[in-house]
Amino acid sequence: MLCDEPVSALDVSIQAQILNLFKDLQEEFGLTYLFIAHxxxxxxxxxxxxxxxxxxxxxxxxxxxxxxxxxxxxYTQALLSAAPIPDPKVEKERKRIILTGDVPSPDKERHCCYFYDRCWKRMDKCLERKPALVEVETGHEVACFLYHDKGVETVKNA
Ligand code: SF4
Incomplete structure (x- = not known):
């Protein structure tokens, strides 16, 4: 079942009820969700x-x-660094990664890493071509040249 932002417009208590309903239905009917959310x-x-x-x-x-x-x-590291942690002690020490630069236009064909303009770890080779997805650990794949010597290429990112 494709679920495109199904709870984004709801307040937190209703969100929790709907998410639990999703879980119950999944268990009862053996459903698989493709769940899109921010x-x-x-x-x-x-x-x-x-x-x-x-x-x-x-x-x-x-x-x-x-x-x-x-x-x-x-990019994942920056996203997760921005998420609040519900533990005041840990939250106090949270270091946020602030991305600079603009998000490039998605309809413009690029021949480099798509994250190049905003990446604080970028290298020269990131400009030369797009990184493929590589499996770095079992079931954990990443499209970034930082890991290309550590994994097995799985899918070319087009
Ligand atoms: S390949 Fe990795 S290090 Fe290079 S720009 Fe992209 S995300 Fe950054």
Whole structure:
């Protein structure tokens, strides 16, 4: 079932009820959801596997627990660093990664890494071609040249 931002317009208490309903229906009928959302807490709660996308390209693909514990792609790291943590002690020490630069137009064909303009870890080779998705750990794939010597190429990012 394709669910495109199904809870984004709801307040938090209704969100929780709807998410629990999704889970109950999944258990009862053995459903699979393709769940599209921007809220990182919602994604963590509902997903078993997560694809992080930037400009329509998969930047990272992983099991949910692994992704939240060990984000690899600089974009995923920046996204997760921006998410509030519901523990005042940990939240106080949270270091936020602030991205600079503008998001490039998604309809412009690019021959380099799509995240190049905003990446604080970029290298010369990131300008030369697009990084393919490589499997760095079992079930954890990332499209970034920082990991290309550590993984097996799975899919070419077009
Ligand atoms: S390939 Fe390069 S520019 Fe792209 S995310 Fe990785 S380090 Fe950054």
């Amino acid at each position: 809220d990182l807490a919602v994604i963590e709660y509902i997903s078993t596997r997560v694809a992080v996308m930037y400009l329509g390209i998969i930047a990272e693909l992983s099991g949910s627990i692994d992704l939240y514990k060990n984000p690899l792609h600089p």
